[in-house]
Amino acid sequence: MWRWPTLHETQRTVLLDVLVHGSRSRAELARRTGLSRTTLSRLSRDLVDLGLVEEGEATPLVGRGRPSEVLHLRKESAQFAGIKLTGDALYAVVTDLHATVLTTVEHPLPSRAVDDVVGLIAEVVDGFRDDHPKLASLGICLAGDVHTEGGRAVVVGSHFLGWDEVPLQSLAEAATGLPTSISNDVQALTVAHHWFGAGVGRRSLVVIGLGAGIGSGIVVNDELVRGAKGHPGKIGHLPVGETGATCDRGHVGCVSAFVTGPAISRNSGIDGFSEVVEAARAGDARARTALRSAARALGTAVAVLQNLVDPERIVVTGEGLDAVAYDRSELESAIAARLDPASVAPDLDLHPFRFADYAWGAAISAIRHIV
Template sequence: MAPVAKRQERAWPKLSEAQRAVLLEVLIHGSRSRADLSRRLGLSRTSLSRLSRELVDLGIVAEGEIRPVAGRGRPSEMLLIRPEAAAFVGIKLTGDALYLAVTDLHATVVHQQEQAIESREVADVVAQIGAAVEALRADFPALAAVGVCLAGDVAGAGDVSGSGDRELIVGSHFLGWDQVPLSDLVREATGLPAVASNDVQSLTAAHHWFGAGVGLRSFAVIGLGMGIAAGIVVNGTIIKGSRGHPGKVGHLPVTAEGPSCDRGHVGCVSAYATAPAIIRNAEADSYADAVRKARVGDRVAQNAFTSAGEALGAAIAAIVNLVDPEKVVVTGEGLPVLELAEAATTRGMRDRLDPAAEPVPITRHEFDFGAYAWAAAITAIRHVV
């Protein structure tokens, strides 16, 4: 496939730190009065009025209804996001498919599609991404950035992986990629700012600004499916790790004896909680078959899910003991573990908590692969905002 020529319809404006601070308040927390923004950001009313006017002139925010303020003083105008101001493309890559979502500036999905990947060669996948983005321009002329996520490790700027200031895919099992500067390649193919990330890290970023983690300072997201991984937010910051692969909870020990994972570790989380482990332990033909057997009372399958729940609880306990989150969000195609083994998950967590630790709420977030594409679009928003 030939590469798509670069074409830039619209550039996201370069914002000052002060403009960005005002925009983020309105973007993440909803419409705000100028008085409230002035107070929250520590800005004078004069400065806030100037910054608001600049953002309005850029077409990113609008002035809304006028609300009275407590006490004396003139009523305050509300600032709100103009969601149509920009569109963002999110792409989730698997070994076989490309899932695409377009969101507005409110992170609302306005378009979705799925394409088969005919070739896993880097150049062919990048060309397919370029062609997909190009096809969107007629309907979404305000395209501002592209985010791509995949199962694998992504080393980024400022870490100690040797990648310098480039993002590199340093391990993607399903695509067979290593040392691939994907964000650079997508930027060249589309002419748009681009960012690449691990899929669970993308989900964590999405829930941080627009999902189950809004308003929380610290929380974790566990993606459970063919593998298991965690994204962690501490004090409002997503933990990236020194080499681009934090949240590796799959090989934490659960039992001293039992089945082994694909790396030969006996009794680790991955030996029980991942989809391949459940299929094997349930003596099933597929994950759907394992779920079906457990629901109709097959004892072997039920035991497999009970063990998976305890292993998931062990992973949650490790995160709670280490970073003390306010909430843990579980998502991914492995969600039936929570449905079929909720008590075992809770028990697995409680039995392993430090005496000083408190059990945390475990939130189930419904999932399909389009959720990864939505999350990738939000990483694009975060990349430019």
């Protein structure tokens, strides 16, 4: 079976720079990494020999410097599998080294029992091997928290699967033979947007994921905030000062009483994000009120994150996006109302979402895990 090559720290540094920032000339890489041009020539030769990059045409330098060869990523040199688990289905993608999705599949879960789900993961990964013989690693994400015990990722409190204390990294590695990373789904999506999506080039970023629940991922100084115990970015039960609705934990007027899928359907009397939006467009007063409350509650969460983190951009995405974007002016005015007088209005990106985005995020976590 093909394996991802073991790289030295400096080889990784150079590969990562080309991976995240695109093709680079050796001169530019030398400047960015602080390595000498001689060292860089040797390192790029190593990476070419390993098949991970190729050297392209030399670009003439401005002034009198020697022309400098450009390193390009060989995105076809390896593939990565990403899986998103929900309470009843598995969504999986394969990407190349540049995070482009090559294949997408989805399967219903046979049951929520850990053995059944791990069995399905192994089957899906095996099914990928024919068309993608250079699978280097696997990423799995799910709604729930992940903490590390003895260097291994353990899933805790996955409400939708009913899992607690499941050593998923060890189980998935044993079942697939691939190095595996396990993440909270919104954290995986955050990492993906930071490297390859709506946050490219930003050193700080907040991503809010809306769906059956709500969560946020935070990047500061180019690093994902992981928290001391693996629970950062909890905005779901933030009080928003609205009354009249209760979340599933019994809080009156928290974010989850208005913004999540179950809350919107409870408040509107209609199931499904797109169905509520349609009803609101058709003039249904209860649907409109529910969406207006959702937009106001989200606006409060956005303002609080802006006040706390002051990121370069806040991305809102997820299957509930259209519901909270329905009343954009309500969202904007709620943000303005809660913004600290000393804060700057956020660069807010309401980012289009496809359900495979979470699996794509898991694949990018798999790339990060190994590169």
